Amino acid sequence: MFRDLNAFMLDKDRELARINEPVSPNLEICAVTDKVSKSPGGGPALLFENPAGFDMPVAINLYGSMKRMCMALGVKSLEDLAREIEELTNPKMPAGMLDTLKMLPMLGRLKDLMPKTVSSAPCQEVVKKDGTLDEIPILTCWPEDGGPYITLPMVFTKDPETGMRNIGTYRMQVYDGRTTGMHWQRHKGGAQHYRIAERMGKRLDVAVALGADPALPFAATAPMPEGLDELLLAGFLRRERVELVKCVTVDLEVPATAQIVLEGYVEPGERQREGPFGDHTGFYSHPDDYPVFHITCVTHRKNPIYLTTVVGIPPMEDYFLGKASERIFLPLIKKTVPEIVDMNFPAEGIFHNIVIISIDKRYPGHARKIMNAVWGLGQLMFSKAIIVVDKDIDVQNLSEVAWVVGTHIDPERDIQFMTGPVDDLEDASDLAAYGSKMGIDATRKWKSEGFMRPWPTRIRTTEAAARKADEIWARIRQGWKA
Numbered sequence: 001m002f003r004d005l006n007a008f009m010l011d012k013d014r015e016l017a018r019i020n021e022p023v024s025p026n027l028e029i030c031a032v033t034d035k036v037s038k039s040p041g042g043g044p045a046l047l048f049e050n051p052a053g054f055d056m057p058v059a060i061n062l063y064g065s066m067k068r069m070c071m072a073l074g075v076k077s078l079e080d081l082a083r084e085i086e087e088l089t090n091p092k093m094p095a096g097m098l099d100t101l102k103m104l105p106m107l108g109r110l111k112d113l114m115p116k117t118v119s120s121a122p123c124q125e126v127v128k129k130d131g132t133l134d135e136i137p138i139l140t141c142w143p144e145d146g147g148p149y150i151t152l153p154m155v156f157t158k159d160p161e162t163g164m165r166n167i168g169t170y171r172m173q174v175y176d177g178r179t180t181g182m183h184w185q186r187h188k189g190g191a192q193h194y195r196i197a198e199r200m201g202k203r204l205d206v207a208v209a210l211g212a213d214p215a216l217p218f219a220a221t222a223p224m225p226e227g228l229d230e231l232l233l234a235g236f237l238r239r240e241r242v243e244l245v246k247c248v249t250v251d252l253e254v255p256a257t258a259q260i261v262l263e264g265y266v267e268p269g270e271r272q273r274e275g276p277f278g279d280h281t282g283f284y285s286h287p288d289d290y291p292v293f294h295i296t297c298v299t300h301r302k303n304p305i306y307l308t309t310v311v312g313i314p315p316m317e318d319y320f321l322g323k324a325s326e327r328i329f330l331p332l333i334k335k336t337v338p339e340i341v342d343m344n345f346p347a348e349g350i351f352h353n354i355v356i357i358s359i360d361k362r363y364p365g366h367a368r369k370i371m372n373a374v375w376g377l378g379q380l381m382f383s384k385a386i387i388v389v390d391k392d393i394d395v396q397n398l399s400e401v402a403w404v405v406g407t408h409i410d411p412e413r414d415i416q417f418m419t420g421p422v423d424d425l426e427d428a429s430d431l432a433a434y435g436s437k438m439g440i441d442a443t444r445k446w447k448s449e450g451f452m453r454p455w456p457t458r459i460r461t462t463e464a465a466a467r468k469a470d471e472i473w474a475r476i477r478q479g480w481k482a
């Protein structure tokens with residue numbers, strides 16, 4: 001695994017493009033990154049060595065391809081990772097010596113889960129108690145943005161009552177050198193800690209780590225169930241315990257390998273206008289009031305690199321972070337909903353607008369049960385359209401899904417509406433964070449579900465004819481130009 005961001009960026013696999021000419025953090029870096037993100041496969045990682053007006057380089061699009069997302073998590077494919085998690089959660093009881101030996105590497109991965117605290121750390125090579133944000137080339141992404149935003153922070157807080165840690169990625173609008181917005185939405189872990197702190201009338205310590213070994217920023221974006229420390233996931237992914245160091249001015253620990261750490265607090269009751277921000281919906285999100293983060297100390301490595309990202313009209317870098325969560329959490333979701341076979345959050349659906357799920361349908365009304373389960377599962381509660389198909393449909397093949405939805409549904413019968421919490425970024429609901437969702441049952445309908453006509457048979461040729469077709473097509477394809 002990569003020890004830190006520097007090691008990840010040194011990878012010589014032609015995955016990193018260095019841009020030496022001056023490029024402005026004001027709109028220009030975002031425009032270049034957007035262009036690169038829209039190229040086939042997501043384009044290379046980018047290192048802007050000379051952001052105009054700053055001495056600190058900007059690293060971006062590091063997670064912006066399937067290959068680099070896998071590299072960041074130390075696997076060849078996300079399927080491999082999903083399989084490992086599946087095995088871990090489904091241990092076969094060892095029958096003999098050989099089986100016991102086979103289990104050892106898997107159990108080995110579990111011993112690295114708990115983070116450990118170290119006494120000195122690269123992220124504190126430089127400590128500035130009166131530090132500001134002024135040296136960091138924070139991007140202004142889109143023309144109508146309310147200002148520059150820190151877009152890929154790992155925001156560390158602790159539950160003021162239990163001391164349980166949470167890490168989330170919540171954008172931070174720069175107000176001045178020592179204060180920013182703290183855009184944790186109401187459904188998120190940081191917001192819950194703040195709610196408790198406000199109830200107690202207490203300040204909430206917050207530490208923000210920027211850049212670390214590549215599994216960490218991913219873990220901060222992952223939808224871990226409430227109360228489960230994101231660092232357990234990071235430790236599992238890195239196959240090594242995460243090293244933490246105590247902050248200088250607040251009662252929190254941060255990753256020792258971070259590039260930059262902002263220490264500070266949010267006050268109970270304090271709010272400031274946040275936004276607008278060109279968001280991952282592809283539209284500007286409306287200004288709203290959010291808590292204010294006050295910086296008490298800035299620590300960093302010697303010669304830090306600023307790791308960031310940009311969001312906008314999909315696909316962009318965040319699509320790959322979401323894909324990794326989709327694959328990692330599928331085997332865990334199957335623990336409570338084992339009839340789920342596969343799921344797909346297509347890029348155009350910005351994670352939660354379109355959720356396609358295939359199931360092993362076992363009883364009448366099964367698709368409805370799946371919808372209800374998904375609407376009750378953590379951040380999947382935001383699923384605006386859930387499409388349920390039978391297990392022989394490949395949910396990763398959008399053409400097949402569109403065909404099956406069109407042919408299999410009787411809209412009045414097969415669409416289920418539900419009212420409840422919706423994503424904070426939802427623009428179409430009448431109220432903020434409260435609206436409706438829809439489930440589409442595109443499975444084959446059964447007699448026991450009231451469908452009395454015969455279900456049509458899918459067209460397929462015979463195996464013999466298919467083999468013949470393969471042979472002849474292979475021959476004619478050579479001399480044929482499409």
Ligand SMILES: Cc1cc2nc3c(=O)[nH]c(=O)nc-3n(C[C@H](O)[C@H](O)[C@H](O)COP(=O)(O)O)c2cc1C
Pocket residue numbers: 151152166167168169170171172183184185186187188189190220221222223224309311318321379
């Ligand atoms: C690039 C990026 C930016 C994000 N910005 C925000 C944000 O500003 N506010 C927010 O609540 N969630 C944001 N998220 C989503 C959260 O990081 C995600 O829901 C995470 O699981 C929250 O963790 P939590 O459950 O511990 O709060 C962002 C995700 C990504 C990938």
Ligand SMILES: [Mn+2]
Pocket residue numbers: 166167168189224225226227228230
């Ligand atoms: Mn969390």
